Amino acid sequence: MSKVECGIYTMCLVQDGDKVLLINRPASKGFPGYLGPGGKVDLAESFTEGAVRELWEETGLVVKPEDLIYKGVDEYLVPEKNYRYMVFNYLTRTFTGELLTDPPEGELAWIDIDDALQMPMQDWFKRRFPLFFESGTFEISVVWDETKQCIIEEKVRRLG
Template identity: 70%
Template structure:
């Protein structure tokens, strides 16, 4: 096995206000269809926090200051066979400015009642992670993926702080 590892870094930021959370209803044509939070790949020259702020603005039109983000945790997917690690840094925000985009690039934007959100069609990985954005504290999710059988052979969740 080689020591070289490929790593992709992403962010996700859930904005919630009162009893609602902002979700994207992502169409099948964009991949990962269903309701999920705004986020995406961190560019090479930006910090992870800057990436979260930029992705939120690009996908929703909302502006969040870095100091108003609350770090919620990390989830990572490791594929030993290919030495690949996919890391998502997760944030929440309750303070924001701006208005929602009229034609968002990733799918329809909807304010959804937090208590009803899990009834919506979601990717299993997002459904598993969603409550962790709302609960106090931080989390770490670590999944080790068996590429041959397309199944997780380790799936750990740590609730921190």
């Protein structure tokens, strides 16, 4: 069996009442549109530590690992490249701090949860977004055909 390369990332949505904090990411940063804060987990940190750090770096908000609610994993498999891209997803309703005035990834906005899916966003985030607010956890697995640039298999499971 050949070696599989893995990329490990996190995403953490912040909920305040009926609103959620999203980043309106410009096209120049890649993945344009509204999405949640997150990014790559560093080698020496846990998934929750990565989520806490990324949230702080991208928004200025401070959360503790114990205040994160684990919501699920989203993975993308690219067989032609032997690559597996995994995103560990969290939600928090407990935070301190002030939003950054000049955030690095794009404009920060508190959006009504019920209206969020009407905002421009990537299809992969639109599929995942409602699952953050359901009970239990989720598992999403997507197999990507690099040659044809399309999804060849997709599974969405609600767990617990």
